[in-house]
Amino acid sequence: MSTETITATCPECDATVSFDRAPLNGEIARCTDCSAELEVVSTDPLTLELAPEVEEDWGE
Amino acid sequence: MRIAMTYTRLRVEERMLIDAFEDLGADVTPIDLRSVVFNPASLGDWARYDAVFDRSLSLTNTLTSVRILESLGMRCINPLHAIETCADKLATTLALIRTGVPTPEVRVAVESEPGIEAIEQLGYPCVLKPTVGSWGRLVSRINDRDAAESILEHREVLGSVNHSVVYAQEHINKPDRDIRVFVVGGNAIAAIERRSEHWLTNTARGAVAAGMEITPELADLSQRAVAAVGADIAAVDLLECPRRGLLVNEINHSMEFRNSTTTTGVEIHRIVAQHTLDIAQAHASQAAGDGGIHPVERACDAPVSGERAGSAGAPSGEGALA
Structure with a gap:
């Protein structure tokens, strides 16, 4: 497995967000600079958006 | 074993489960349900999986996918009946009462006026819950009649139709x-x-x-x-x-456990993955013995052909069908 770090830009603060392995669509990450909760909306090119607010039918 | 893990958002738990499946030698395919088109008449490419492990964050998406896949004979974890029962607090209460498992007392009404009566049969304080909901959302402790009337009116005016059901639980x-x-x-x-x-x-x-x-x-x-x-x-x-x-x-x-593995020292994700593989193995063996995948039998279902479905209805989620 490649150890190359994969990066994208935080849409909230422009900081670099790192992934230690290839992220999947829908993956949730947190920006270590601004603490925004982010969602991977595209893997090619790797694009992040702010994670959506909790919806009514979400849960365990 | 080939496992499809359906999801809508990939959280720490889902990553832990993917790792656990891979460590156990399983071929696991994460499938983002938001990108899938189902053909309810055909398993299509889903037939390549021995079981579907649901980890969708959205109950609606879970129910939609599991209803279709289970109806076509796919073994889903959890089964549809279990999801439907757990997802609805009234259904859970009924199942617990039927089987003699101790549970808090509950009263139910479908309108606000008898809803007040339901609450007062339990006495104050009591707890009002939406029958469908999670993470404690909209769960209210009702301390007196004023609060009861106020909450019920708010729910009637602002809530969805599901909130019109008054599910009142004794306060423990x-x-x-x-x-x-x-x-x-x-x-x-x-x-x-x-x-x-x-x-x-x-x-x-x-x-x-x-x-x-x-x-x-x-x-x-x-x-x-x-x-x-x-x-x-x-x-x-x-x-x-x-x-x-x-x-x-x-x-x-569809439990969360990211903090529970470290606090208990139990590798919950690994045990969950192993049990899923055991179920998939048993189902695959049964299907092979019977000559194909059979729809899950329920008492209310009419007989359905057990023939394995054709090639339409392919999953197309992230990582699917590589």
């Missing part, structure tokens, strides 16, 4: 904690207590989790509760009532 004067027991394959494998000074003790609401011993009583009650709803894998929430002892409050069909 528990210590500052509730208990969660993880049950996999009929066995209680780990337990945590969730402490909070707030009366709601969901970790999603800030409660702090710590591992605890699984006493024989906890194991017995939680295992009976999970059997009552027919789940393969579930987390049982229990309350300690000063009068009646342990009561089963809720059962979660």
Whole structure:
């Protein structure tokens, strides 16, 4: 497995967000600079958006 | 074994599960349900999987996908009936009552006026809950009639049609904690207590989790509760009532456990993955012996052909069908 770090830009603060392995669509990450909760909306090119607010039918 | 893991958002839990499946030598394919088109008449490329492990964050997406896939004979974890029962607090209550598992008293009404009567039969304080909901959302402690009338009016005016059902539960004067027991394959494998000074003790609401011993009583009650709803894998929430002892409050069909593995020292994700593989293996063996995948039989279903479906209806989610 490649150890190359994969990066994208935080849409909230422009900081670099790192992934230690290839992220999947829908993956949730947190920006270590601004603490925004982010969602991977595209893997090619790797694009992040702010994670959506909790919806009514979400849960365990 | 080939496992499809359906999801809508990939959280820490889903990553832990993917790793666990891979460590156990399984071929796991994460499938983002948001990009899938189902053909309800055909398994299509889903037939390549031995089982589907649902981890969708959205109950609507879970029910939609599992209804279709299970109807076509795919073994889903959890089964549809278990999801439907766990997802609806009234259905859970009914299952627990039917099987004699102790649970808080409940009253139900479908309009606000008898809703007040339902609440007052239990007495103040009591707890109002949406029948479908999670993470403690819109769960209200009602301390007096003014609050009851106010909450019911708000729900009637502002809530969805589901909020018109008044599901009132007796308030349990528990210590500052509730208990969660993880049950996999009929066995209680780990337990945590969730402490909070707030009366709601969901970790999603800030409660702090710590591992605890699984006493024989906890194991017995939680295992009976999970059997009552027919789940393969579930987390049982229990309350300690000063009068009646342990009561089963809720059962979660798609549990979160990221903090529970470190606090209990139990590799919950690995046990869950192994049990899923065992189920898939048993289902595949059965299907091979019978000559194909069969739709899950339920008493109310008309006979359906057990023939394996054709090639339409391919999953097209992230990572699917590489």
